Amino acid sequence: MQASGRQSKGILPILLTPGVFWLTVFFVIPLLIVLVVSFSKRSLLGVVELEFNLNNYARLFNPDSPYLFIFLRSLGLAAVNTVLCLLLAYPFAFYIARQTPQRQKMLIFLVMVPFWTNFLIRTYALMFIIRDTGLINTWLVNLGIISEPIQILFTPTAIRLGMLYGYLPFAVLPLYASIEQLDFNYVQAAQDLGADGLRVFLRVILPLTMPGVVAASIITFIPALGDFITPDLMGGGNTFLIGNVLQQQFLTVRDWPFGSAMGIGLMTLVLGATMIYFRSGASRSA
C-alpha cells in the first residue's frame, strides 16, 4: 500500500514538469517582462530604458486623454456583443438540447465547423456578403426591393454583425453543455405546480443553467474586448478600439512601455470583472 503511494507521489512532479515549464517560459516570464516594461521609459529612438516611473499609468488613467474613452468604447462593444450572442445562442442551444442524441451530435458538429476555418477568412466571407456589391444587396436590387445598394459594410452595424458572427459558436457550446444537463423533471414539476412557459423559464430553467450563461459570457466577452481585427475589417479602419491602440503602440509608435502599461491595465480590469462575475454566478446557482 505504502509503496504505491510513494510511487504515485514521485510521478506527479515528472508529469507536471512539461506543463509548468511551458507556462513559465511562454506565459509567466513574458508577463513579468511586460509588467517590468510598463514601469519603464521610452527613449527618443524607441528603445526601452529601464528607469522606474509611473508616467505610463498616469497617462493611461488621465481623464483628458482619449485612451479612457477608447477603453470604455471597447468595453461597451464587447458587452453589447456578449448580450447579443447570449440572446441568440440560448434559444439555439436549447433547441439543440431537445433533439434526439443523434441529431444533437450533428447539430453541434455544424456549430463547430466554422472553428476549423480561419477567423480572418470567415470575416472576409461575411464582408463579401454584406458589401455594396455583395450577396444581400445584389438580391435586394434584383428583386426590386431597393433601387440602390444599402451601405452595410463599413458601418457600426457591420462591426456588431461581424463580432456576433465570430463569437456566436463560443457562446453556444457552454450553454448547450449546461442546458443538456438540465433534468427535465424539474420543468415538469414546475408545470405541474402551475407555471406556464415563461415562468418555467425564468424561475427554473434559467437559474439552473446559470453556470452555462456565466461561462458563455466570459468566453465571449474577454476575447471580444481585445479584438481589433473585426472592427478594422468590418468598420473600414475608422473605429479605434483598445486592440487598435495596442497594435499601434507596439508596432507604429514603438512606445513599448506605454503599450505594456495599457496591456497590464486592461488585464487587471478584466480579471477583476471576471472574478466578480464568477462569484455572483456561482452563488446564484448554488
Place this chain on the structure above:
Amino acid sequence: MSTIDVELANVTKRFGDFVAVNQVSLEIKDGEFFSLLGPSGCGKTTCLRMIAGFELPSEGDVLIRGKPMGETPPYKRPVNTVFQNYALFPHMSVAENVSFGLEMQKVPRPEINSRVKEALEMVRLPQLAERKPRQLSGGQQQRIALARALVNRPQVLLLDEPLSALDLKLRKAMQLELKELQHQVGITFIFVTHDQEEAITMSDRIAVMNEGVVQQVGTPIEIYERPRNRFVADFIGETNFMEGRVLEVDPVKTTVALDAGVHVLARAAEGLSAGQTITVAVRPEKISLHETPSDQGISVPAIVEEAVYIGTDTRYRARIGGKQDVVARVQNVGGIMDGGAHPFQRGDHVYLSWPTDSAMVLTS
C-alpha cells in the same frame, strides 16, 4: 353519494407503433385511494401522465370532475403530482419549493407563509424550511414533495411510485403515513406502483394493468380472493395453477379432472361447460395438509417434496399424481421446537384439502 373525480374514457396512447395504453376506461371516485398496479411497461405511469397532462391521449379523453381535459396543459389542471424522484428544485430552499405552486396562483404572501407552515407541519418537518433539498434524506425529500403538492389543495393527487426509492422499513412506515394523510386531507389519491403488497395495503380500489390493458378493477379483497384471470392471480401474491378439464357443473361447485389424474373441487363459475379446458387456481395459504383423508369435500393425495421453515409459516411443496406440484403454506401455530407444527417431512404421504370456494376456475 360519491361522484366520479377522474375518468379515463376509452383512452388509447400510442408512441409510434407501440401501444402503451389500449382502450382503457376507468372511473375513480371522489375521495378514493386508487392504485394503478402492474409490472414495468404495463402503461400505468402513462395513464397517470395523461391525467396530469404531460401526455395527451391518442384516442379517448381524460375527464376531471366531469370536465373533459382535451389538450389542457398541466399547469391548468386541478391536479398535482408527486414525482418518482421528487424533482425538488435544487436551487430553492424547502420553503421556497413548497410555496412555488401558491406563487404561481398569485396567492398573497401572508397566506402563502401560513399555508406553507401548515403543509410542513402536516408532514412533520417544519424545522427544515430553510434547508436545501440536497441536505435532506430520501424520506424527508419525499415528505417535502408531498407537502409541495398538497399545499395547493388540488382536487386529485397523483403519486408516481413515490416510495420506490426508500428502504424497506421506511417504505412500510410511509405507506401507513400516506394512508393516514389521505384520510386526513380527504382528497382523491391516484397511486402508481409495481409492488402488489403496497397496493393491497393502501388502496380502496386497485386497477391491475398489463401490456396497456386493464386486467381487473376491484377492492384489494376482490383482487386477491377473486382474480379474474391468470395474470391477476399470478401477479398478486402466490397462486397454484392446476390444468384440467371441467367434469361437472352445478350451482355450488365445479368438479374438475386435473391433468395430474385426480378430481378436485372448485368454486362455481358461470359459462362453463363439461369438457372445457380450464385452470384451477388455489392460493397456498388456503391449502391444508392432513395425514388421513377428510370426510368432507375432496382430499387430494400427494407426496411431500419439500418442507421449508419460514418462521411464521412452513412452506410445503407437494406433488399430486407424480406430475402436479402444489405449494401450501401452513401457519406455525404450535411451538415447532416442542414438536408442535411442521410435522410433515420430505417423502411423507399426505392429503391436501382446501375450501371449495377458495379454488377458482380460470379460463384465461
